[in-house]
Amino acid sequence: MSLHDEVREFVSGLLRRKGTFVDLGDDTSLVASGLLDSVDTIDIVTFLESRYGLDFGDIGFDEDRFESIVTIVQLVEESGKSSPAQRD
């Protein structure tokens, strides 16, 4: 599964758990629209850390980067870790 598809599936699952069912587009506003709140982004942070090895302590946390599927994918690509992290 591609990075884009994985992110999309994760965010869709997150919304379903919240009881929110929307037609999720790549540019659909997630945080500013209130679909996800800042606490929900914790789940995305944890997913990106465990799946792609991102270290937000280094790159810094910026809520804007969680605004849509596209911005999340860009965040992972810019970090240079767009393939799943190797696990021991």
Place this chain on the structure above:
Amino acid sequence: MKIVPQIDANPRLVSFGQTALGKAALIAAFAAGLFVYGADSWIEIAAAIALMACFPARRRLLASMVALYWLFFHSTWLNWAFLRALAKAEGQRTDWLLAVLVFSSLAAVFGALAAFFHYVRARRVSFAARRPVLCLVAGYAAMLAAAGLLPLGGVTRLLMWCAIAVTAPYLWYFAYALKDASAKTPDGAILQFGTLQPFWGGTNVPYAKGAANLRKIEARDPQDLSIVQLKAIKLLVWGLILRVALRLLQVFVYGGALHAPSLGVPRLEAALRLATVPVHLAWASVIAHFAEAILELTVNGSLVIACCRMAGFYALRNTYRPLEARTLAEFWNRYYYYFKELLVTFFFFPVFTRYFKQHGRFRMLAATMAAATAGNMVYHFLRDYRYVAGMGLWRALAGFQVYGFYATVLGLGIGISQLRGHGKQRLGGDAPWWRRALATAGVLLFFGLLEIFDQEGRSYGLGQCLRFFLRLFLIPV
């Protein structure tokens, strides 16, 4: 059935709102609502909104100009009573000279912020540039501690407290501005100014957050603007309805209105002082206080967010259906959204992304406590500088014990709630009604009882609040 009609979903009204006549009608309706609300300076707010509706491309610039106007003519966030009393106590003049001193201090503080903002942009690798909000808050806290400890007097003391009093109401607005400095394309100084105590109001908590959020939620076209303005009117109407409910609660529960029957329930503040209060009245007092707190926050938040929306920014509501919360964490999110956002942004995530990464559950608990306990206490202690001025630093800290207890229990409660609910399906509408009702009742009981300890002032000791709490359960003390 909705109490307030869904006018923003009516295509004919949305189209009408895009015409010149429609725009005028929406602004007139909103102005009428503000008048009924009894909002201060409702004419000026309506005028500002009309300007922004006429020149949507210059909306952010106009917001800055209106913020400047508000600073000079409606700066209710500056504690003039405190500054006048201090000037008098120090034998200084309290006339126009004090106003000059205050506005000079403000200019100096804004100048320092602008310089720091540019430093953060230019020197991205230095510690101060990487942790600008930490430096800002630590700097202010150091200034407050120094003012509370140093034996200052006369004009020096006045100058010191003047700097603190003008910084305090802007502290977390500055924090959002400095956070924006790290963005790829932040707003410049002029547009940032419009986000510092904006004309739509708020408290020391920035409602609608900072420039980064405003860029995201600004109406993009006439249709967007029409919809967001209709949502503003809807929210204002909802706020008005709740305001009536609040007034009815105050009259019929507490009394005080001439010839109106009332239950004669003592206010919580009064009940806390009483040595003996019947248990049923003590419970009534707790329930009424909690209901009043929710209604007040909703009413005030609705007015602020309605004005913000009318200006063309689709800000989320501050209080959103708190009685539908099924967990403690959810209630907090629904009850006071912008305060929670502040704590999550400046306390939760810095801890969550840096520490205890290998300890999943403890990491979550630590970050939640950093926000709901530590951040909450830091916010309130720094906000209420007048206690440090009046009591000295150590006594002001000692008197903060009740709020410290409140924040600790709150942090633990939300932390445990987060851990229990993390990754699980929300208890939705398909769950049995009794499970949903039970979950909501538990949440409301927790927060209602915790309100006993939500004492931001220094009027009650922890023992006094604990005794009252135990008496509710017939535990003799």
